[in-house]
Structures are given as structure tokens and as C-alpha cells.
Amino acid sequence: MAPAITLAAETELSAANTGFMLICSALVMLMTPGLAFFYGGMVRVKSTLNMLMMSFISLGIVTILWVLYGFSLAFGTDSGSIIGWSSDYVGFTGIGTADLWSGYTIPVYVFAVFQLMFAIITPALISGALADRVKFTAWALFVALWATVVYFPVAHWVWGTGGWAFELGVIDFAGGTAVHINAGAAALGVILVIGKRVGFKKDPMRPHSLPLVMLGAGLLWFGWFGFNAGSWLGNDDGVGALMFVNTQIATAAAMLAWLVYEKLRHGAFTTLGAASGAVAGLVAITPAGGAVDPLGAIAVGAIAGLLCAMAVGLKYKFGYDDSLDVVGVHLVGGVLGSLLIGFFASGKGQSEVEGLFYGGGLEQFWKQCAGVFAVLAYSLVASAILAFLIDKTIGMRVSEDDEVAGIDQAEHAETAYDFSGAGGGASRTASAPAPVAEAASKKVDA
Template sequence: MTLAAAHADTGDTAWLLAATALVLLMTPGLALFYGGMVRTKSVLNMLMMSFVSIALVTVVWLACGYSLAFGDDIGGGLIGGLKHAGMAGLGPDSLQGTVPTLLFATFQLTFAIITAALISGAIADRAKFGAWLVFVPVWALLVYVPVTHWVWGPGGWILDKLGALDFAGGLPVEITSGASGLALCLVLGPRLGFKKDAMRPHNLPMVMLGAGLLWFGWFGFNAGSALGANGLAAAAFLNTLAAGSTGLLGWLFVEQKRDGHPTTLGAASGAVAGLVAITPSCGSVSLLGALVVGLAAGVVCSYAVSWKFKLNYDDSLDVVGVHLVGGIIGTLLIGVFAVKEMTGGTEGLLYGGGVAQLGKQLVAVAAVAAYAFAVTYGLGKLIDRVMGFRASEEQEHTGLDLTVHAETAYDHGVLGHGAPVAHSVPSATQKVTSQA
């Protein structure tokens, strides 16, 4: 046994192995969550956009993403080097703290995967699958990797120079996906029939199942970020449960007051909003703070999802209203509710820390949101110019499942309407072209 191996903590390693599996499960959970929210004719395409992100981001992360994000800084706090490209030099005895570096890299990979997949919800029902295959790996390198280095990498400017806090991913996960989703939905434009046709979720039980899997995986996401089986992980675990609960209740309260009906979609969305908001703050706030963070997100995000109708941007599945807005809320409230027992010294405004930390959080939010939006908008425009990012009107009208994948999710038409799929497949599949 080598000296390095002797210093590895088996309890921490076992917990991080489990947490990594939990976070990876979140992407299939997201696929179900998003798949249930779209119309029947494009549910398989929605599932595919999440699942293919697993493969695409994994290849990029192993090739150079991990090294650029977590390698030694070579660019003034902006990016790491390529020393570990291809995972070079990271054998089984290499350690990151008390866990194997290979496990740490895999844990961080699962974060990168779901962040890319989250963006797909903003452009549901209308994006070319081929364009998505190009977008995901390039976006991961240009947006996710640099921001991750800023926030968590050695020498990253947000952590080391600015001093903003983000325990589990409010900045690199929630805000980058939300800002990028906004940029892409502006590039592609609204769906056919936006603000005219009913575009209700086709399968609410699927939405609830997806939300449940996301909540389950979120314990690995947040508590796993402690990188050990310890008290901080336990506190983050409890904060995650608490915030998801108050987020759910806050959203339902708004629905009951505003619409007269608490809905299953609202319950699922509220829980996710609370979980989004507690992600950056779960390792910084007390239990009381977590309850308030989740409640604030549930209430505010329930209103934010309707902004798209007023501002005329078609964020299909509310990536902006939930992930961008929820991520901003959770990241900023660290500056209000942070307690030294969790942070090791930093305190928020309500605990005598003044406004300094709140100001740092605000700068970090503004910088990450602006960078993610600008780069994603430029990348989306470039892909659209070179190969087209939006599906054709015929594909969108017929549905992406049949025209792109030559499959349908259900055998008996669309919610009982129209001819059986068995009769419609031959003529439709003849029109499938390389436009996918």
C-alpha cells in the first residue's frame, strides 16, 4: 500500500461514490421531468436531448474539460491548464483531499452533464437534434468549464480573489444553464403557436416521477459537495430537504391565491425551484435560512415563469423562470443568511456580517450570467448560420419524434386524437431527411 492510498478515507470515498451515482441519476430524472412537460409528439426527442448529453459531456470532460476546470490556474484566475488532459497523471492513488482524484473528477463530471441537459428545456419542441449534438460539447468547453474554474478551481477569481461563496453550483450550474437557456430561446425564436395554442404537459405523472428522481439525486448533488461523510454533508442534506419542501409549499400557496387551484405541475416546479435555490447556499446557511431560501424561490419563481408571455421569449419548460431566477435567489441570499458555523467564518447581513458578502455575491451573479448569455448567444448564432439550429416548420408541426427519430412514444395516436400511429408512420417516415 502506498503512502497516498493510506491517507484515503474509505468512509468519504464510499459516500462520494454513492453521491456520484445519485447526481448521474438526476439526468434521466430530468429527462422524465422535461419529457412529461412537452406535448406527445416530441417527448422522445426531449428524452434524447438529456441522454445524449451524458455521452457528449463525458467525452469532452475526460479529454480536456476536467483539466481546464480543475487544473492549476494559468490565466489569472480564468482557466486551468492541460496538464491532466486525457486524465493524464491521475492514477488510482492520486488524491483530492481524502478521496481519489478520479472519483472527484467523475463527481464533477456529473454536474457538467446535467447542466448542459438543463438548457434543452428552453428550446423544447423546435431544435434540430444534429445542432444540439454540436452545441453541447462546445458549450461545455466555452461556458461550463471556465465558470467552474472561476468558482471552484485552484486560483479561480470568484473564489480566491472576489471571495464569493457557492457550495454546490448556483453559479456554474443554475445560473449558466438559465442564462444560456434564455440566449438560445432568443436565437431560435418562439414555437409555432406560442401564446395562441395550448401547450400543456402531456403526462403529469411522468413530471412528478422526474421531479422525485431529481429531488432524490439532489441529496448527492448538495451533500456530496462536502466531499466527505461528515457533519457538513449532514447539514447540507437537511437543508436540501427543507428548502425543497418550502419551495413546493410556496409555489402551491401562490397558485391557490392566484388561480384558485394547487396543481401537480406547481408542486413539482416548486420543489425544483427550492432545490435550485438551496444548491449554492446549502453549505452556508442554517436550517432557518434554508427554509427561507426555499420559500422565497417557490414564491418568486412561480411568478417568474409567466414573464416569458409578457417579454415574448419562449422558454418552453421554464429554465429561465426556475433555474436562472432560483439560482440568483439562492446565490444572493448567502450574503443575507450565511452563518459562521457553516462557512467557517463568513457571516451574512442578518448575522452581523454587513453588506460586503452580499456585494460579492451580486458581482459573481452578474459576471457569470452575462458571460454565459453572451457566449451562448454567439455560439447559437454561429451554429444557426452554419447548419441551422431550428427544425423545419413541417418537423415542428408533425413532431420531432417521428420526423427526426422515426419513433413515437405511444402506439395509439396523440392522446386519443388522430389516426393510429401504425397507419401514419409509413407516409411520415418517407419525409425524414438529413435536416435532423
């Protein structure tokens, strides 16, 4: 994220940079509906709407919290390298339309709304691990509490001036620690509290709509250019362009690596594998793309695609029910992308830091380790505590009967698909001549 560098103070608004950042903000906003489709296609029919709503509700809850106090906690004046606070940012009451973000040529409002979109999608990422079994009211409460207790402080650590990770020199261009490790660790913490789905490792739980999955992955890939390139805040030094290019390169490499692994391991190239591999590459390049060159981006993407493909199977070995592989893709991918900076940083991008393979030592690697494992541990423990408290008060899970019958109907009084007027096989049989209907009946009985 661009606030992690020092620039000469700017005094004039840039219309070009402002317009660019507004477009990037809209692209990042689109990623949350894209995520909803991605996750929504991966669940069974009876959970589709609930999965969509778990992402969409974050757009409402986090937006209001961000205006009220979230922006202040994340990007206000530092206090003890842990949290920020500026009364002018509370309710946006002290922000003027002509006020520029410190050292940049964009308004504070533009920076605030861009960062808001990151805050929205991060808790939405967690939802994929909890598919089929969480009360919607409990989820909404969890989003509000988690954003307040976990996301806002971690964003300050990593990107806020004075935050301890910022001051240490941890590199996180667009959210490997603050977004993906944060969400992945939170997902693991919550599922360890709430337990497995009914029928886990027994019943088939295949994606109900792979076209939806591919649509969602495509929207995520498209929006991710705003997510990544926009995180340089429109600075005209070519680093944003490097990040844009590396985003494409790493995503392609990861998708190919995942598919090759899948073919060798399981004998087929699947659409789900292609979509998952692409997302793994996007996750891994997010922290690293401003620090590595294009060849480094290929390496980061390929390593992430391979290791994330291997990691998604760990849930069956260790028995944690990560419904849609949030841990395997976002946690593992975020860790890999963050740590690989210590090896592949070229010294020619966002900073002069060089990784081990480019003539530097391991100093940056150890800094990356500090950021990665501090965020992982804090998010894991805090998220588990929040889930435990909610579970012991209003309850986190729907009843077993509602889970088996379908969480969409139980929680939203709707179903994703209405086949009652579609003219299915039953209606055709009922109106068929008696001999045809009798033959059809015998065929079904057989």
C-alpha cells in the same frame, strides 16, 4: 463546493469517504435521466422522445470531452484566474489509482467523476427552454461547444483553485452560479436567437403526462442529496449533514410557497406547481445550503418558491418562449439562492461569513453579486453567439412542417407511444354490429 475551503493536507485514503462519494456520483448521474422524465412529461406527445434524448445525449458527449480536456480546463493548474490546465489530466493519462485529490481523502478519479456528473446535467438543463424546435444534430454540436467555451471555464472560476470567483470569496456550495445561473442564462441567450415555437401564446401547449413530471421531480429530489451533500467531498465536520438537512427543508418550503401562490393566483393546487416548486427550492438551496442554518433554509426556499412562481409568467409579458420555464426556475432560483447568502449566512456552516440578518454587513452580498452577474452575462452572451453561429451554418431549427407534425418523428423516426395495437375506440366501432356502428358514427359527426 468543498475545494473552496482550506483543509489540512491529508495523506491517507478514506474508504468510507471514497465509497460515500462514489454513491453521491451515482445519485447525481441519476438526476440527468430524472431531468429527462421531468422535461419529457411537460412537453406535448409529439416531442417526448426528443426531449428525453436532449438530456441523454449529454451523458455521452460531455463524458468524452471531460476525459479529453474538460477536467483539465476546470480543475487544472490556474492560468490568469480564468482557466486551468494540467497535462496529467488530459485523457486522465497522468492520474494514478492511488493519487488523492489535493487536501482530501478521496482519489482524484473519484473527484473527477463526481464533477463530471455536474458537467453533464448543466447543458441538459438548457434543453427545456428549447423544446419542440431544435435539430438534434445542432443541439449535440451546441452541447459540445457550450461545455467547452462556457461550462469548463466557469467551473474553474467558481471552484478551481486560483479562479477569480474562488479567490474573491464568492460562496457557491454546489452550483448556484456554475450550474443553474449558467444554464438559465444560456437558455435565455439561445431562445432569443432561435425564436418562438409555432403557435406560441396561441395553441395549447400543456404537459402530456403529469405522472412523468412527478416521477422526474422525485428522481431529481432524490439525486439532489448527492448533488448537494456530496459537494463537501466527505469531510467529517458536519457541514455535509447540514447541507443534506437544508436541502430537504428548503425544497419543502419552496413547494408549499409555490402552491399557496398558485391557489391564491389561479385557484388550484396543481401537480405541475408542486413539482416546479420543489425544483425551485432545490435550485435555490444549492449555493446557500452550507452557509445558512435550517431557519435560513426555510426562508431561502419560501422566497424562491414564491418569486419563481411569479417569474415563470414573465415569458408571456416579454415575449420570449422559454418552453419549460428554465429561465423562470433555474436562472431566477439560482440568482436568488446565491444572493440570499448575503442576508442569511449564519457563520456556523461552511465558513464564518455572516450575512446581514446575522450581524454581518453587506460585504458578502456584494461578492455574491459579482459572481452572479459575471456568470450570467458571460453565459448569456457566449451562448447567444454559439447559437447564432450554429444557426448560420447548419441551422438550429427544424422546418415549420416538421415542428407542427412532430419533432420526434422528424428527428428520431420514432414516437413515444404506439396506440396501433391498443384496441382503441375506432377498432371497437369497426367490429360492432351495423346499428351500433351507425349510432356511434352519428354521435361523432354531431
